[in-house]
Amino acid sequence: MYELKKLSRVYPKGRGKVAALSGVDLEIPDGEFITVQGLTGHGKTTFLLMLGALDKPTSGKIIFDGKDLGAMPESQLVDVRAQNFGFIFQNYNLLPTLNAEENVEAALVPLGIPTAERRARSIAALTEVGLGDRVGHFPSEMSGGEQQRVAIARALVKEPKVILADEPTGNLDEVTSLEIVALMEKLWKQRGMTLVLVTHDTKVARRAPRTAVITKGKLTMRDNRAPKVITQGPPGAAKPAGAPKPA
Ligand SMILES: Nc1ncnc2c1ncn2[C@@H]1O[C@H](COP(=O)(O)OP(=O)(O)O)[C@@H](O)[C@H]1O
Numbered sequence: 015m016y017e018l019k020k021l022s023r024v025y026p027k028g029r030g031k032v033a034a035l036s037g038v039d040l041e042i043p044d045g046e047f048i049t050v051q052g053l054t055g056h057g058k059t060t061f062l063l064m065l066g067a068l069d070k071p072t073s074g075k076i077i078f079d080g081k082d083l084g085a086m087p088e089s090q091l092v093d094v095r096a097q098n099f100g101f102i103f104q105n106y107n108l109l110p111t112l113n114a115e116e117n118v119e120a121a122l123v124p125l126g127i128p129t130a131e132r133r134a135r136s137i138a139a140l141t142e143v144g145l146g147d148r149v150g151h152f153p154s155e156m157s158g159g160e161q162q163r164v165a166i167a168r169a170l171v172k173e174p175k176v177i178l179a180d181e182p183t184g185n186l187d188e189v190t191s192l193e194i195v196a197l198m199e200k201l202w203k204q205r206g207m208t209l210v211l212v213t214h215d216t217k218v219a220r221r222a223p224r225t226a227v228i229t230k231g232k233l234t235m236r237d238n239r240a241p242k243v244i245t246q247g248p249p250g251a252a253k254p255a256g257a258p259k260p261a
């Protein structure tokens with residue numbers, strides 16, 4: 015569970031400053047799937063970096079499971095991240111010199127898990143994302159969609175409480191994008207983890223119950239499950255979408 019209180023992140027820019035996030039108040043309950051939308055440069059990545067404790071607020075608080083992430087020393091944050099947060103990036107961020115299985119295994123090294131168990135869990139995670147027959151392939155031998163599946167397996171293998179995905183389909187064609195989003199949704203449903211997914215695609219964004227819309231660092235929540243209202247005739251004649259048409 016996240017509690018964000020007046021969370022702000024200001025960066026220096028030239029002689030001035032830019033508020034990448036300003037005054038964000040939000041709660042994210044455990045197990046929720048939220049999407050994040052907004053124009054380029056409006057603060058989406060900054061928001062995700064805060065949730066993943068990869069950056070600290072300049073003011074306000076970000077509390078995860080009762081812990082104030084902004085106030086924790088880096089030595090403790092390393093463990094919090096390794097145990098709780100799985101990251102998925104637009105560029106996959108796989109290590110080119112490691113094969114698929116070794117890339118996934120790398121996520122388990124900081125947790126001090128013995129080698130044999132690391133291998134078994136990595137192969138199981140790759141099988142779960144549909145790459146059971148590619149465990150020995152290197153990133154350069156795989157398509158973009160396959161590389162992103164490896165990255166998903168790497169995020170998943172440590173069984174994190176939260177998956178943070180920053181435009182994970184930004185480099186993929188439409189068909190592959192849909193496959194990747196469907197895979198992430200399936201894993202979210204099966205595992206009950208919190209999923210925060212940044213996307214440019216409104217169709218994808220609306221698959222989640224709520225969307226965080228970030229505009230110039232300010233965040234507003236959009237409820238995607240609210241019935242759409244079609245206004246016909248005089249005010250007050252609003253009907254929910256799908257209501258039978260009058261004969
Ligand atoms: N490390 C940084 N140093 C200075 N400015 C930054 C840094 N990271 C992001 N910014 C600025 O913060 C704003 C939000 O950036 P970002 O969160 O990356 O946006 P988005 O992911 O929505 O494209 C932009 O104006 C960007 O230039």
Ligand SMILES: [Mg+2]
Nearest residue numbers: 058059060180
């Ligand atoms: Mg970004």
